[in-house]
Amino acid sequence: QVQLVESGGGLVQAGDSLRLLCAASGRTLTSYTMGWFRQAPGKEREFVSSISWGSGRTYYADSVKGRFTISRDSFKNTMALQMNDLKPEDTAVYYCAGAAAVSQRTMAGYGYNYWGQGTQVTVSS
Secondary structure (H helix, E strand, C coil): CCEEEEECCEEEECCCCEEEEEEEECCCCCCCEEEEEEECCCCCCEEEEEEECCCCCEEECCCCCCCEEEEEECCCCEEEEEECCCCHHHCEEEEEEEECCCCHHHHCCCCCCEECCCEEEEEEC
16 A cells, blocks of 8 residues: 655745645555655546656646646655746645556556545636
8 A cells, every 4th residue: 555645835926936846655666656646626637747667757648738847766765846937727635646557547646546535726817
């Protein structure tokens, strides 16, 4: 089992930056894909970004490419999502997630088994 806890959400204005953090425990993540997802009110959950824990390879949804950066700290077992130039449409609950595999499928946001409780990000215009 992998336990995931997000932190760092909040209320910001358009154009501001915010950094989300995900703390993982319970397993060594070397063979995992870790990702960020978000769900806005009335919408389905969507993929934001992923990182292969072992290699550090990353992947982003088109909507955040160039604004968001995913990273991981293998020693601290934490993952971060640096969000710059935030827009009102980025408003959502952001979830940290883990998949016990590394593949094109998991890098694209499928096959995730472990989820955090979510952290709210609100961007005002």
